Amino acid sequence: MKLLPGALIALSIATAPVVWSLAQTRWPAPAPGLSPAAETRLSALEVEAQGLRQALERLRGEVARLDAGRAAAPEPRRELAEGNDAASDSLMDAFAQVVLIADRRAANAGLTVATPGFLEEVIGLPRQDLTDDCQAATNPRLKDLLETADVGPIKARLLRPALVSLRQVFANVQVFEPELYRRIASAGSLCVRRIRGSQDSASAHAYGLAVDLNIDGVLDELADGRTQLGLILLADFFRKEGWIWGAGFGREDSMHFEVSREKLEQWRRLDLI
Incomplete structure (x- = not known):
C-alpha cells in the first residue's frame, strides 16, 4: 500500500466515529420559526452526512480488500532473498x-x-x-x-x-x-x-x-x-x-x-x- 492512500484511509477511519454519530442521530426537526435559509442549510448537512456515511463504507471495503490481498500474497522466494544462484x-x-x-x-x-x-x-x-x-x-x-x-x-x-x-x-x-x-x-x-x-x-x-x-x-x-x-x-x-x-x-x-x-x-x- 502506498504511503499517501494509506494515510488517507487511516484518517478517514479515525474520523469515522464522529461522522457516524452525526449520521445516526440525524438532524433534529426544524424548530418553530426557523428561517428558510436555516432549513435549507440543515437539509444540505443531512445530505452531506449521508454521503460521508457511504464514503466510509467504501473505505472500509477497500481496507478489507487490501488486507485480504496481503494475506494471500505468497512468501518471498528464499533464493531471491538469499541470492539467486541462477x-x-x-x-x-x-x-x-x-x-x-x-x-x-x-x-x-x-x-x-x-x-x-x-x-x-x-x-x-x-x-x-x-x-x-x-x-x-x-x-x-x-x-x-x-x-x-x-x-x-x-x-x-x-x-x-x-x-x-x-x-x-x-x-x-x-x-x-x-x-x-x-x-x-x-x-x-x-x-x-x-x-x-x-x-x-x-x-x-x-x-x-x-x-x-x-x-x-x-x-x-x-x-x-x-x-x-x-x-x-x-x-x-x-x-x-x-x-x-x-x-x-x-x-x-x-x-x-x-x-x-x-x-x-x-x-x-x-x-x-
Whole structure:
C-alpha cells in the first residue's frame, strides 16, 4: 500500500466515529420559526452526512480488500532473498563471453607505451643475446629488481614496484568485482625475449613489466579485435593504476597489460628503479 492512500484511509477511519454519530442521530426537526435559509442549510448537512456515511463504507471495503490481498500474497522466494544462484551463474558466464572491443585504439588515452629504447635507457637490456624464446635475465641491475610474489588471484614474477602496483589493481577488483576476481587466470609474466619480428628490441615482458591475463584459463585469440568481457572490465582497473592495455595496440593483444611510461617515470623519480 502506498504511503499517501494509506494515510488517507487511516484518517478517514479515525474520523469515522464522529461522522457516524452525526449520521445516526440525524438532524433534529426544524424548530418553530426557523428561517428558510436555516432549513435549507440543515437539509444540505443531512445530505452531506449521508454521503460521508457511504464514503466510509467504501473505505472500509477497500481496507478489507487490501488486507485480504496481503494475506494471500505468497512468501518471498528464499533464493531471491538469499541470492539467486541462477542469476549469479549467468553473471559469471558473462565474464567469459567473447565480445567486440569498442573503440579499442582509445583504450589507453592519457597513457604512453614505454618504448624499448626508453626501457633500455632506464634499466639496460635484460641480456645481450635476445631470441624469440624466454631466457634468464643476465643484467645484474634487472636481476636485483625482479621478484616472484602472490599478488591475489595469481602469482607473478615482475619488478618489485610492478608487483606492488599489480597487487593494488587486484585489491580494487576484489572489492568492486569479487566474482570477476575469482575468475582471473595468468598466461605469463616475466619472459626475457625480444619483440616478435625485431632483432634486438626487448619486450615489456623481458623487463618484468607486463602480465598476460585471461578468464578461466581460456586464451584470447590475438589480433581479432575481440576479447572476453571480463578483460574489458579489468582494463579499467589497470588504466587507473597506470597500466597500458594491449587491446589498444595496432595488433590487438587484449590479454596483455604492461606498465606505462608515466608510471615508470614516477618510479624513477622515487628511486624505485
